[in-house]
Amino acid sequence: MKITISQVGQHVEETVTIGAWLYIKRSSGKIQFLQLRDGTGFIQGVMVKKEIDEESWEAAKQITQESSLYVTGIVRQDDRAPSGYELTITKLEVIQVAQDYPISPKEHGTEFLMDHRHLWIRSKRQHAILKIRSEIINAVYRFFDQNGFLKIDPPILTPTSAEGTTNLFHTKYFDEDAFLSQSGQLYMEAAAMALGKVYSFGPTFRAEKSKTRRHLIEFWMIEPEMAFMDHEESLVVQENFVTYIAQQVIENCPLELEVLERDVEKLKNIQAPFPRITYDEAIKLLQEKGHEIKWGDDFGAPDETAIADHFSKPVFITHYPKDIKAFYMKPDPNREDVVLCADLIAPEGYGEIIGGSQRIDDPELMAERFSEHQLSPETYKWYLDLRKYGTVPHSGFGLGLERTVAWITGTDHVRETIPFPRLLNRLYP
Missing domain, CATH: 2.40.50.140 (Nucleic acid-binding proteins)
Incomplete structure (x- = not known):
């Protein structure tokens, strides 16, 4: 047999x-x-x-x-x-009989292992990481299926980006310019207006010249959008989603977590609800810790780590300044200079794993934002139509798969959390 x-x-x-x-x-x-x-x-x-x-x-x-x-x-x-x-x-x-297999039990440098990534993934540690990645992917599908979401696939080739083209990969689409998608969010908003609760799960591309342990050029995003849902309701979905993923890995991948010597007790503590801190409170906390940061600045990796170290669970940082967030985020009705948004920061120094917000649903305000950000109403007429024909309160978020895998597996660098990573200096194998 x-x-x-x-x-x-x-x-x-x-x-x-x-x-x-x-x-x-x-x-x-x-x-x-x-x-x-x-x-x-x-x-x-x-x-x-x-x-x-x-x-x-x-x-x-x-x-x-x-x-x-x-x-x-x-x-x-x-x-x-x-x-x-x-x-x-x-x-x-x-x-x-394999001859002269290049990866022996001795120590090898990172570049050597990355050059032989097609073989490195056979090792016990890499096998464990990729097995957990697969479990997380399956948990994503189970969670959204059990909670009434429909999977929608947005396009990867887009005519432009509503957030600017600085960090986009350019290509030719016959006789037109096209770009690889940074996010499917805008298309998912259209899908939510048709189908209620939807999510996408696919590759996204960022042409950022970054070499940090948290960044990849090509990575996978899970992006839900929900009609008739406000910011606070979205936060509940997010914390339940992350809780479900962590607990499914504990239940279904015990051997892999043991191979990785992961502290399972820390993962068991990932239970909703998660603590919340406003941007204002985060700035004050960092200043008290001696960080050189002022109101209006975005957080860097050391800032996020310092905030996360105050909590044993992931923490939401909410209500960022309007000027450092995307044009489509809805202003706080009680305070025009901040928006109804949140970043979810993972414990143990893994940084932001979710970014989300309530979207602007007012057609006049959205038109103002397009004008302020010098965006083309012609290119995204279809997006403005969503506010013109039956606009409703709606919210959404995006979770980065590789950062989540890195956090749950306790892996230092995201390059080990995807089978064949695309980095600033690497397109091989």
């Missing part, structure tokens, strides 16, 4: 066959220990010389790291093993 490593728990004391790669091998003379991986997990296979045919024994002696093979054996329960199971090998068939 051919199975995967993830299925061994269903076949204890049964003879099975697994297609696998050799991860690590060690020998004690008459016993060979093979650490095997198949993409679904890792398991140790044990070969005892007197219990196996000579051909299989000799083949096992010749195989090298990342050689591919079929192993047949009996699944044994073993509480000492990380997965709880071990394989007593009764037959081994080599598919290919």
Whole structure:
């Protein structure tokens, strides 16, 4: 019976066959220990010389790291093993002996590993990170499906950006100029006016020449938009969403969290509601801590970390100044110089993982904003139409997948949270 490593728990004391790669091998003379991986997990296979045919024994002696093979054996329960199971090998068939595999158990530099990213993702740590990434993606779909959202796919090629084209990638769309999308938000607002509660989940592109551990050139965004929903109601959706993701990872990826040596107790503490602090309060807090920052400045990474260190959960920073936020954010009706928005800052120095706001729904005010920001009403006539034909209060937010994966996995740099990262100096592999 051919199975995967993830299925061994269903076949204890049964003879099975697994297609696998050799991860690590060690020998004690008459016993060979093979650490095997198949993409679904890792398991140790044990070969005892007197219990196996000579051909299989000799083949096992010749195989090298990342050689591919079929192993047949009996699944044994073993509480000492990380997965709880071990394989007593009764037959081994080599598919290919790998020659001179470049990534050995020794230490390698980051650039070397990034050059060999196509192979690096086979390692236990990278496997664990990408497995958790997949679980988070699945949790995103489950959460929105269970809460009455419809998935809508906005275009990746756009005629321009309502937030300016400085950080956009330019291309030609036949005889027109086009840009890779920075965000699907404006299109999602149109979808919300048709379908109520919607979300998108797709790649976005930022041509920022940034080398920080929080930035990628190409990354994935989850962007919900909700009709008939105000700012406060949106915050509740956001904190429930993040809580759900964290708890699903704890429940479904315990082995991966153990491989990463992640402090699970910190993740268990991620439970709604989350604390909230206004921009005014955040500025005062930072000034008391000696940060050189004044009202009207945006927060840098050290500022966000200093604020987050006051809380054991993610924290919302709300009501930013109008002048440092996007044109479409609705002003606070009680205070015209700030907007109804919030950034969600993750604990442990991982920075902003969500940005959201209530959107302007007044057609006259939106027209004023277009004029103030020198945006083309012709290019985005369709967006202005949303306020002209049946405008309603509505809110939305965007969660960056890679930063969220970095935070939940405890990974220092976002380059390890996406299979093939696109960085300022990297388009290979």
